Amino acid sequence: MTITIAANSAQPLTVHRLGYGTMRLTGPDIWGEPANRAEALQILRTAVEAGVNFLDTADYYGEDVTNRLIAEALHPYPAGLVLCTKVGATRRPDKSWVPYNRPENLRASIDHNLRTLRREQIQLVHLRLMGHGPVPLDEQLEAMFELQREGKILHVGLSNVTRAELEAGLRLGPIATVENMYSYAQRTTVQLPHGANPGGEEVLDLCEQHGIPLIPFFSLLHALPKADSRIAELARKYQATEAQINLAWLLHKSPWILPIPGTSQLAHLRENLRAASLRLSPEDMAYLG
Template identity: 65%
Template sequence: MNTAKTITIGSNSKNPITVNRLGYGTMRLTGEGIYGEPANRPEALQILKQAVASDVNFLDTADYYGEDVTNRLISEALYPYPDDLVICTKVGCTRKPDKSWIPYNTPENLRTSIENNLRTLKIEQVTLVHFRAMHGHMNFEESMEAMFKMQEEGKILHVGVSNVSVENVETALKMGNIATVENMYGHAQRTSMKNNFGDTYGGGEVLALCEQNKIPLIPYFSLVHAIGKKDNRIAEIAQKYNVSETEVNIAWLLHKSPWILPIPGTSSLAHFSENIKAKNLSLTKEDMEFLE
C-alpha cells in the first residue's frame, strides 16, 4: 500500500497549507506531569532541531504545556522559523500549581491565550489553533464564535477543534471553516469514549466525518494506550519487518487514512529517531487487514 507523503490543512479555505505527513507533538518535552521545565533541556532543544532536519514541518504545542514551556523551547530552538514550518497550538484550558487542568474557555480567556501564544512563539499570527473542548465546563458555540472572531481579526489563520464529538464537529462546521480536528485516536484506541459528563468524543466516527469533509484528523495519545498494552498482531508485524512495535503503530495510522496526520511525541532523541522511521515503513493490504 502506498501512503500519501503530505496532507493539506484548510483544503476548503482560501489559504490551504500542505505539510509533510508526520508531525511532532511537543507535550512530552515538559517536566513530570506535563508541567515545568524538561529534565534534559539540551536534549529537548536538540529534538526540535532534529525534527526540522528530518523534514518534520508540523509541530503541535500549547501554552498550557509547562506552562509555556514548549512554546519557549520552540522559539529558542527554531526562531527565526523555516518558511514552511507550521506551529499548531491549542487553547481552552490552563493549569493550576497543583498540576490540575481547568477550563479557560470564555471569549476573554481564549483571547488571553492567543495573545500569550503570539508573544511566546514570537509570531504575529498563529497558523493553526485548536479549541480544546472541556465538556461540561463550556458553552461550545460561544467559544467557537470567539475563535472565528479572532480569525477575522487576523490573529489566527486556521481554526480547528480538539477533544470533540461528531456533534461538536458538525456544529462547528455550520459556524465556520474547520481546518483540522485533534482527537484521541490510535490502533489501541479506535472507539468513541464517554467522559464523566456523558459527552462522547473521539473514535472512528469522527475520522469518518473528517474524511467526508477533507479535514485532517490529528491523533493525540496514539502511542500512550499502545505502550504497555501488548497486541500480538502489532508484535507479529513488527517481527515480520524487523522494526519496533512503535513504528508499526505509527505506520498503521499513516496507512489507515490519507486524512490522518500523526504527531507522535517523545522526550528522547533516540525514540524520536525511531518514530521518524515509521514514515518509510510500507504495510501491505494484507498487513492492514490483519491489524484490523
C-alpha cells in the same frame, strides 16, 4: 507523503504526514522544565532538519514550557514550518486541567501564544473542548472566528470533540482540523482523570467527507490487550518496533490522518520518523483490523 490543511481556503497549508507533538518535552505530569533541556532543544532542531514541518504545542504545556523551547530552538522560523497551538484549557498549581474558554480567556491565550512563539499570526489553533461547561460551543467558536477575522489566527480547528460537537462546529464555520486521541490500541472514547477523551474513530469518516485532517494525540498509547499480538508479529515481520508499526497503521488507515508522535528522547524521535518509510500491505491492514 503530504497532507493539506484547509485545502479549499485562500491560504492552505501543506505539511508532511508525520509531525511532532511537543507535550513530552516538559517535566513529569506535563509540568515544569524538561529533565534534559539541551536534548529537548536538539529534538526540535533535529525534527525540522529531518523534514518535519508541523509542530503541535500549547501554552498550558509546562506551563508555557514547549512554546518557549520552540522559539529558542527554531526562531527565526524556517519557511514552511507550521506551528499549531491549543486554547480552551489551563492548569492550576495542583497540576489539574480546567476549562479556560470564555471569550476573554481565549483572547488572552491567543495573545500569550503570539508573544511566546514570537509570531504575528498563528497558522492553526485548536479549540480544546473540556466537557459541558457554562460556555456554549457556539460562543467559544465565535470568539475563535473573531480572532481569525482579526488576523491573529489563520485557521481554526477543534480538539477533543465528539461527533455531535464536530457536526455542530461545521455548521458554525470552517473547521480546518480535528485533534482527538487515536491509536491502534485506543480508538474510541476513554475516561481520563481530567475527563473523557473522544476517540478518533468516532469522527474519522466525517473528517474524510469534509477533507479535514485528523490529528491523533497519544498516538503511541501502548494499552494493547495482552492477547493481541498482531502489532508484535508485524514488528517482527518488518524488523521494526511496535511503536513504528502503530504509526504506520495510522498512516495507512486514512490519507487524512496526520500523526504527531511525541517523545523526550532523540533516539525515539529518529525511530518514530522511520515509521513513515514502512509500507504495510492490504493484507497487513486487514490482519490488524
